[in-house]
Structure formats: C-alpha cells, structure tokens
Amino acid sequence: MSSPDAFEHLDTAGAVASGAHIAPVMTSSGGGEDGDSRARAQSSALVVAKTATTSTFDNVRFYTEVQEDNWSERAKKHLWMHFSRMGAYENGGSIPIITKGEGVYIFDDRGKKYIDGIAGLFTSQLGHGRQELADAYDRQAMTLGYFPIWSYAHPRAIELAERLASLAPGDLNHVFFTSSGGEAVETAIKLIKQYFKITGQGTRHKVISRAVAYHGTTQGALSITGIPAAKVMFEPLITGHFKVPNTNFYRAPPNHRQDVIEFGMWCANRIEEMILFEGPESVAAVFVEPLQNSGGCFPPPAGYLQRVRDICTQYGVIMVCDETITAFGRLGEYFASTRYGVVPDIITCGKGMTSGYFPMGAMIANEKLYEPFRYGTTSFLHGFTFGGHPAGAAIALANLDIFEREGINEHVRSLEVPFQKTLEKLYDIPIVGDIRGAGFFWGIEMVKNRETRESFNSDESEQLLRGFLSKALFDNGLYCRADDRGDPVIQLAPPLICTQEHFNEIEAILRRVLLEASRLFQGISRDKLKSSKTIKAKSKL
Numbered sequence: 001m002s003s004p005d006a007f008e009h010l011d012t013a014g015a016v017a018s019g020a021h022i023a024p025v026m027t028s029s030g031g032g033e034d035g036d037s038r039a040r041a042q043s044s045a046l047v048v049a050k051t052a053t054t055s056t057f058d059n060v061r062f063y064t065e066v067q068e069d070n071w072s073e074r075a076k077k078h079l080w081m082h083f084s085r086m087g088a089y090e091n092g093g094s095i096p097i098i099t100k101g102e103g104v105y106i107f108d109d110r111g112k113k114y115i116d117g118i119a120g121l122f123t124s125q126l127g128h129g130r131q132e133l134a135d136a137y138d139r140q141a142m143t144l145g146y147f148p149i150w151s152y153a154h155p156r157a158i159e160l161a162e163r164l165a166s167l168a169p170g171d172l173n174h175v176f177f178t179s180s181g182g183e184a185v186e187t188a189i190k191l192i193k194q195y196f197k198i199t200g201q202g203t204r205h206k207v208i209s210r211a212v213a214y215h216g217t218t219q220g221a222l223s224i225t226g227i228p229a230a231k232v233m234f235e236p237l238i239t240g241h242f243k244v245p246n247t248n249f250y251r252a253p254p255n256h257r258q259d260v261i262e263f264g265m266w267c268a269n270r271i272e273e274m275i276l277f278e279g280p281e282s283v284a285a286v287f288v289e290p291l292q293n294s295g296g297c298f299p300p301p302a303g304y305l306q307r308v309r310d311i312c313t314q315y316g317v318i319m320v321c322d323e324t325i326t327a328f329g330r331l332g333e334y335f336a337s338t339r340y341g342v343v344p345d346i347i348t349c350g351k352g353m354t355s356g357y358f359p360m361g362a363m364i365a366n367e368k369l370y371e372p373f374r375y376g377t378t379s380f381l382h383g384f385t386f387g388g389h390p391a392g393a394a395i396a397l398a399n400l401d402i403f404e405r406e407g408i409n410e411h412v413r414s415l416e417v418p419f420q421k422t423l424e425k426l427y428d429i430p431i432v433g434d435i436r437g438a439g440f441f442w443g444i445e446m447v448k449n450r451e452t453r454e455s456f457n458s459d460e461s462e463q464l465l466r467g468f469l470s471k472a473l474f475d476n477g478l479y480c481r482a483d484d485r486g487d488p489v490i491q492l493a494p495p496l497i498c499t500q501e502h503f504n505e506i507e508a509i510l511r512r513v514l515l516e517a518s519r520l521f522q523g524i525s526r527d528k529l530k531s532s533k534t535i536k537a538k539s540k541l
C-alpha cells in the first residue's frame with residue numbers, strides 16, 4: 001500500500017525525475033520515431049555532450065544532454081509542477097518536455113514520439129491537434145472573447161447548458177459551469193449544504209464517499225477524497241466526512257470474494273450502515289464515481305449503483321456521481337451514469353468536456369435541487385470568474401459536434417472488448433495480477449505473487465513504480481500512469497480515437513516492460529519468463 005508520501009501522481013514524468021535523473025532517447029530501430037521526428041531529433045543541437053549508459057533494457061539508452069532551448073533547466077527555475085518531487089530534478093535530472101501532440105501521439109523536445117496512453121490526464125478524448133477545436137476558439141474569441149455568467153448570460157453558455165442537460169440522464173437539467181472537475185465537486189458540496197439549509201433540513205451536512213477515491217484538491221473536494229496521504233498535510237480539513245468501501249473486487253474481503261454481485265451489495269450496504277450509524281438526519285450526500293479511478297479502475301458490480309440510488313432515496317440523501325473522468329465517452333456514453341442505468345441527483349464533470357482544449361467543468365443538478373432557487377430572492381451564493389467561459393463553451397460544443405459526427409461513443413463501445421482482450425494477453429506475465437475497467441479506461445494491478453495476490457510493500461512499490469516502471473514505459477514510448485494511491489497499478493485511458501493498431505502498440509510496450517519488471521521485482525529468471533507464455537491467460541469475460 002502507499003507510503004505516506006507516496007500520493008504523488010506517478011505519471012511517467014515523475015518517474016524520469018526520480019529514476020535515473022536523465023532523459024531518455026530510444027536507439028533501437030523500433031523506437032517509435034517517425035522519419036520526420038527522427039530527422040528533427042538528429043538535427044537538434046545538443047548543447048552538452050551526451051553520455052550514454054545502458055539501462056536495464058538492452059535497447060534503450062539514456063542521455064544527460066541539455067537541449068538547445070534548455071526548457072528543462074528553465075522549468076526547474078520557475079515552473080512549480082503539480083504533484084511533483086521537484087527535488088528529484090535538482091541533481092542533474094532532466095524534466096521531460098512535451099512540445100507537440102498529433103492524434104494519439106505526443107512528442108518531446110527531442111522529437112521523440114510517444115503514444116499517449118492516458119489522454120494527457122484522462123482528458124484528450126479526441127486526440128491532439130484538432131483543427132476544428134482550435135477554430136472554435138478563434139471564432140468565439142473574435143466574437144466575444146470573455147464574459148462572466150454572473151447575472152448576465154451569453155449564447156455559447158446557454159447552448160452548452162441546453163446540450164448538456166439534454167445528454168444528462170433523467171431530470172438533471174440545471175448546469176452550473178466551473179473551470180475544473182475539482183471545482184465542480186466543490187460546487188456540488190456547497191449546493192447541497194445550501195439546499196438543505198434553505199429547505200429546513202440544516203442538520204444535514206455529512207458526506208459519505210469511498211476509500212481511495214480522488215475527488216480533487218480544494219478543501220472540500222480534498223475532504224471527501226479517500227486517500228489519507230493526500231490529506232495529511234492539510235488537516236484539519238472540513239469535518240463530517242466518512243469513508244465506505246470501494247468496489248475493488250480483486251481486493252474484496254475473503255468472505256465476499258465468491259460472487260461479484262453479492263460483493264457489490266455488501267459494499268452498497270456499508271453506505272446504508274454508515275447513514276444509520278451517523279443518523280440519517282445528519283447525512284447530506286454520497287459521492288461515488290460510477291467507475292472509480294484511484295486505486296486502478298474499479299467497475300461497479302451490477303446492481304451496486306442502483307442499490308446506492310435506492311439507499312439515498314430512502315434516507316433523503318443526495319446522490320452525486322463524480323464523472324470527472326467517466327463522462328464524455330470514456331465509457332462509451334456521454335455520461336457513465338447512463339451506461340450503468342442510474343440517475344443520480346447531481347453529476348460533476350470536467351476533463352473531456354473540451355477534450356482538454358480549454359479548462360472547463362460543470363455541476364449538473366436535478367429539478368429537486370434547483371427548485372428552491374427557481375423563484376423568489378434566493379441565489380446560490382457561489383461562482384467563478386471563468387465559469388461558462390464563451391470560448392470554452394464554444395470548444396465544448398464543437399467537441400460534442402465531433403463526438404456525434406464521428407460516432408465516438410459508438411467507436412468506444414465497439415472497441416471496448418477488443419481493447420480488453422488485447423490487454424488481457426498480458427496475463428501471461430507473472431507480475432500482472434488483475435486487469436479491470438471498461439470502455440477506454442483500464443487498470444493493471446501488479447502483484448508480488450499472483451497465487452496469493454500478495455502486493456508489494458511501500459518500499460518495493462516505490463522501487464517498482466518510481467524507480468523502474470514509469471521511466472521504463474516512457475523510455476519505451478508509452479506515456480501512461482503508474483499509480484500507488486492504492487496497490488500499484490498502471491492506468492490506461494488513451495484518446496477515444498484509438499484503434500486496434502494502437503492497442504497493439506500499447507500492449508507490446510507493456511509486455512516488454514512488465515516482463516522486465518517480473519524479472520527484477522519477482523526474481524523470475526529470463527528462462528522462466530520465456531516459458532511464462534504458457535501460463536494460461538486468465539479471461540474475465
């Protein structure tokens with residue numbers, strides 16, 4: 001499990017920082033560079049002579065050169081990166097600099113090409129370099145570049161609110177724009193508090209959420225986040241937050257491991273238990289992601305979300321689906337709530353709304369929650385300068401147009417099983433314990449011992465993820481995320497335009513790196529690894 005300081009988002013950049021402190025260049029012919037980028041890499045002047053050392057990978061070399069533009073050194077001086085150990089870059093480490101994106105690929109300042117295995121940060125749904133989205137910004141910027149939605153409105157925000165309301169399930173008709181997913185969560189918490197105060201239920205203020213879930217970094221969103229290591233430095237946070245089990249079936253308690261449906265019911269019933277324990281009249285809300293990200297993609301067992309819905313309805317508690325990641329096609333629907341057939345009272349979303357071309361999020365509330373604000377003098381005492389930004393809204397609308405025109409949701413649905421099958425080929429590698437997820441959103445949990453499901457301890461996890469895996473994946477041309485907020489996992493959430501060819505590319509890189517990880521971290525010899533292909537692939541279909 002994670003160590004107290006192990007919360008950092010371990011994307012590949014972090015691993016480069018904490019690993020060999022040197023930036024990578026592929027030297028094999030299979031290094032993934034196209035002719036164009038290779039030429040650029042060759043022509044780019046290296047200010048400092050390169051020193052090559054051979055890594056644990058025979059075909060990868062690392063260089064300690066500094067590029068002409070010196071982005072890395074400049075970044076170190078003034079750019080404070082998020083969830084990053086800046087100190088790891090201080091002793092000669094080079095910060096990976098991403099300069100360009102094209103479709104499902106990104107390029108670094110050396111011209112090296114990587115497949116974007118996590119859509120930036122679960123965000124670049126339509127991929128990089130979409131002219132239409134850039135044009136949408138240009139057009140709107142020249143018409144009305146900025147205006148707030150504080151007592152005034154403008155056409156793009158109105159159109160986007162209409163569109164989101166029409167796509168959201170049930171009667172979730174009222175859209176409150178934010179600039180991020182965390183702000184949407186914060187907004188939901190505040191709306192719920194005000195709603196109960198003005199409807200005569202002021203004792204309701206407690207919020208229930210799930211273990212290891214991440215809901216953002218602002219004080220309210222952090223309070224309901226279920227990752228102690230992320231919170232400890234900022235406590236005391238907002239009081240009245242309670243945690244219940246998530247739906248990680250692989251790590252279910254031994255007496256609930258036989259039947260996933262039964263496990264789902266057990267998990268949901270823990271919510272009821274918590275409500276009863278705290279007193280229903282004091283509980284305001286339950287926050288769940290339809291498919292939990294943090295910890296490595298925990299899908300909801302069939303019936304789980306319906307049971308949560310029923311419990312919330314029974315006890316007058318607001319059900320919030322935090323769809324910051326799962327909305328906008330990630331699971332093959334505009335909203336994952338639709339996929340799982342549940343209608344919460346609130347949906348929070350962000351990330352993929354603009355495919356990352358503008359920071360934008362929203363809280364979408366149902367008629368019941370809006371009702372006390374519909375008439376009279378009551379306003380929701382909350383807002384953001386950039387909420388509903390006209391250019392952001394224009395991009396979001398163009399994003400949705402492309403979703404429709406190109407059938408993005410249908411594409412994700414039709415390739416979900418092929419993606420899953422491709423990843424499940426990795427079950428022949430001993431370190432692969434569990435592969436789980438849905439749509440274009442998958443987690444691979446690594447274990448020390450597959451038979452017993454024994455996980456790595458904190459030190460081993462640190463070595464595996466920071467010391468080896470993330471860097472090795474990046475060096476081999478895959479930008480993705482190795483995460484230890486729960487047990488160690490690799491997360492994959494590529495742009496929604498990926499095809500089988502890209503899945504194969506991802507699988508090939510993972511295979512190479514995970515075989516090496518098995519050798520290094522499970523002590524499995526190369527000979528044994530060769531014959532590991534005979535280990536029967538585990539299929540969960």
Ligand SMILES: Cc1ncc(COP(=O)(O)O)c(C=O)c1O
Nearest residue numbers: 180181182183214215216324350
């Ligand atoms: C489920 C969930 N909620 C909230 C957030 C916070 O979103 P943001 O970083 O846009 O504030 C995230 C970010 O990853 C998330 O995954």
